[in-house]
Amino acid sequence: MLPLSRLVFRLTMWLPNLAARALRAEVGRPTAWFLPQGWV
Amino acid sequence: MNQHASASSPITPTNTIEPNPLALSYQPRRLRGAVLSVAWNLAWLALFLRAGLADPQSPWLHPAIAQPPGWPLYIIVFYFLYAIINFPIDLWYGYLHERQFGLVKQGLRAWGRDWAIGAAQHGLMFVIGSCLIILLQIHTPHAWLFYAAAAILALFLTSTFFAFDLIPAGLFQFEPADQPLVARLQRLIHPLATPLPRIVIFSHAELRDFSGGLAGLGPRQTLLISRPTIELASNALLRFVLLHEMGHRRFHHLLLGSLLGWAFVTTGLIVGDLFISRFAPGSLASPMYIPRLAMVITCSMIASHPLLAYLGHRLEYQADRFYLRHGGTPEEMKLALEELSRRNLARTDLTRRRQSIVQAMPTPARRLHAAEKYFTQFAEPPGH
Numbered sequence: 001m002l003p004l005s006r007l008v009f010r011l012t013m014w015l016p017n018l019a020a021r022a023l024r025a026e027v028g029r030p031t032a033w034f035l036p037q038g039w040v
Numbered sequence: 041m042n043q044h045a046s047a048s049s050p051i052t053p054t055n056t057i058e059p060n061p062l063a064l065s066y067q068p069r070r071l072r073g074a075v076l077s078v079a080w081n082l083a084w085l086a087l088f089l090r091a092g093l094a095d096p097q098s099p100w101l102h103p104a105i106a107q108p109p110g111w112p113l114y115i116i117v118f119y120f121l122y123a124i125i126n127f128p129i130d131l132w133y134g135y136l137h138e139r140q141f142g143l144v145k146q147g148l149r150a151w152g153r154d155w156a157i158g159a160a161q162h163g164l165m166f167v168i169g170s171c172l173i174i175l176l177q178i179h180t181p182h183a184w185l186f187y188a189a190a191a192i193l194a195l196f197l198t199s200t201f202f203a204f205d206l207i208p209a210g211l212f213q214f215e216p217a218d219q220p221l222v223a224r225l226q227r228l229i230h231p232l233a234t235p236l237p238r239i240v241i242f243s244h245a246e247l248r249d250f251s252g253g254l255a256g257l258g259p260r261q262t263l264l265i266s267r268p269t270i271e272l273a274s275n276a277l278l279r280f281v282l283l284h285e286m287g288h289r290r291f292h293h294l295l296l297g298s299l300l301g302w303a304f305v306t307t308g309l310i311v312g313d314l315f316i317s318r319f320a321p322g323s324l325a326s327p328m329y330i331p332r333l334a335m336v337i338t339c340s341m342i343a344s345h346p347l348l349a350y351l352g353h354r355l356e357y358q359a360d361r362f363y364l365r366h367g368g369t370p371e372e373m374k375l376a377l378e379e380l381s382r383r384n385l386a387r388t389d390l391t392r393r394r395q396s397i398v399q400a401m402p403t404p405a406r407r408l409h410a411a412e413k414y415f416t417q418f419a420e421p422p423g424h
Contacts, residue, residue, distance in 0.1 A: 002253050003400035004352025007294070007347065008301035011196050013162050014169035014285055015305060016334035017341055018085060018122060021075035024400065027070075028134015030151070030158035031205070031244055034207045035145025036264055039281050040377060040386040 002036040057378050057388035057404055066141050066385045071398065073133035077126065078342065084125050094323065094331040104327060113168045115325035117161075122144070123159045130155060138246075141385065146245045154211060161208050177325040185313060189306045200298040203255040204240070204262040213243045221270070228279045232286060232366045236263060243267035250277065250383045252289055257295055273379065280363060280376035287362025293355045299363045300351060304344050312336035336423050346397050350389070353402040357410050370411045379406040385394075 002010070010033055020032045026032040043272040094097040095105045104110040105117075135151045138144045144151065158264070172191055199206060217225070217239035226236055240262050250273055252265035264283055269278070288294070312333045316323060323329045363373070381388045381404055390396060390403040402410075 001295075002297075003253070004293075004297045004300065004355055005348040005400045007200075007297040007362045008304060008348055008364045009341065011199065011298060012097050012305055012337070012341060013165040014192065014199070014306075015173075015325050015337055016166060016170050016330050017308075017337045018081040019078045019338040019341055021079065021346075023341060023345060024074075026134075026156070027073040027077045028130030028132070028153040029138070030130075030134065030156075031136070031246075032210050033158070033240065034161075034211065036251065036255060037254075037400070038249050038380065038384045039284065040250040040380040040384055040401060 006033075019035060048062075056375070057381060057408070059387070060382060060385065061388040062141065062388045063381065063385040064389065066250060067387045068199075069137060070133070073129070073137070074196070077129050077133070078338075080129055080322065081122070081126070082335070082338065083244060085331060087334070088121075088331055094320075094328045096322070096326065096328060106328065111327040112167065112171055115167050115174075115330055118327075118331060119163045119166050123152070123163065127155075133142070143248065143385075144246050150245065170327075173333070174325065174327060174329065178327065181325060185309060188309060189302075192305060192309075193302050196302050197257075198225045198296045200294055201257040201260055203257075203294075203415045204264070205256075207255075211244065215243075217241055217265075217270075225278065225282060227261060229282050229286065229366070232283065234286060234290075236282070237261045237289065239263045239265060241265055241267050241270055248383070250281075250380055252285075253287055254283065254294055254384075261289065261294075268383075274375070277376040277379050279366060280373055281380075283363035283366050283368055284359045286366075287359030290362060291358055293359070296355070297352075303335055304341070304348065307344075308334075308340035310339045311340055337388050349397050349400065352400060353396070356402050356407070360407055360411055361414055364411060364415055370415050372390065373411050374408055380404075 002013045007015075009024045014021050015031075021027065021033060024033060061145075090092065093100060095101075096103075101114075102110075105114045124272070134155075135144060135148065150227060169192075173184075173188055176187045176191070180187055183380055187260055222236065222239060225239065229236070237305055238261070238382075242252075243266070247266055248268055250269040252263065254261055256262050265281075269281070315336050316329060316332050320328075320332055323332060360373070363369070378388075380386065386404065388404050390399070391405045391409075393406070396403045398405055
């Protein structure tokens with residue numbers, strides 16, 4: 001599942017929100033935010 | 041350990057999972073990367089505003105960039121600067137640091153290509169959303185907030201509906217699950233008879249995680265599962281994650297998530313407008329509004345992070361309970377969580393709520409504790 005906070009931050013990519021990628025704790029993982037993440 | 045801390049700790053001998061030393065070293069660095077990245081962005085943004093680069097009279101700016109038809113260029117350049125400023129941190133934490141833990145198998149060039157694809161898609165969304173806001177401010181100055189909220193709701197629902205189709209080409213290899221695999225997975229979730237959604241396996245050179253989940257809404261909903269999960273995970277783990285995902289599907293968590301996200305973002309827009317119309321009223325209906333809104337929305341997303349994480353945790357617990365009601369047991373769940381944590385380098389030693397609140401997922405120890413409590417209280421004991 002894409003946990004709620006990650007889903008919301010991914011959706012905020014539409015807006016001028018500069019912390020979105022960092023707040024999902026996936027700094028520099030270019031492929032990470034497109035897909036659902038792990039189960040832990 | 042003080043008295044309060046020990047009172048809030050749910051640790052019992054049955055739900056303790058052995059800590060993984062590698063995860064203890066890896067996870068704090070990821071958290072540090074996230075904090076540093078947010079601070080880095082806010083510092084640069086403050087400098088940008090202080091230097092007058094969001095001021096139409098600034099000598100640094102060409103007059104054409106602040107007016108129609110040139111103003112979208114301002115937003116594009118602003119995003120470009122953001123991407124460049126973030127590159128060193130992305131490289132350090134996303135490539136060099138991950139390589140240290142053996143999580144990156146590809147070379148720097150391949151990582152750079154993926155980085156460019158990710159940054160370009162983010163940039164496209166950023167520019168479309170920002171231009172939409174400015175256009176609404178120009179054409180409906182009195183009701184733009186209302187129309188912006190409606191447009192963002194439509195954007196969020198559409199992009200959640202088509203989430204699987206919106207994954208950029210060239211990053212992953214996708215393969216639909218074949219019939220024998222679907223039949224095997226469907227047998228694993230017995231006695232639940234609900235058919236599984238469309239299943240797609242994804243792979244990538246650096247992918248070793250057991251990861252996956254639902255993407256898309258309604259008829260477009262797809263269950264994505266990483267290739268390593270299908271090839272290497274035990275039946276207990278697969279059963280746990282499949283029934284957990286079926287729980288999210290049953291309770292429409294993706295739709296709920298996008299509606300909640302919209303509520304948070306709309307609140308951020310309203311708060312942003314209150315601030316900006318008070319401190320920089322002249323920037324309304326101009327691209328100079330965007331850096332200021334970026335500052336306010338970023339701060340409001342940071343402030344709302346604990347609440348979002350809390351609500352997200354409720355959804356995860358609900359999905360875990362769905363698993364327990366459909367044949368799962370805390371013992372099997374413990375095996376699955378141990379296997380998942382070992383593979384994904386997740387920390388298993390965080391047991392208190394305040395440690396859990398920065399995590400997107402509730403920690404394994406807390407989930408196991410909640411599962412044991414639920415199972416003894418409400419579920420029938422196994423064998424009945």
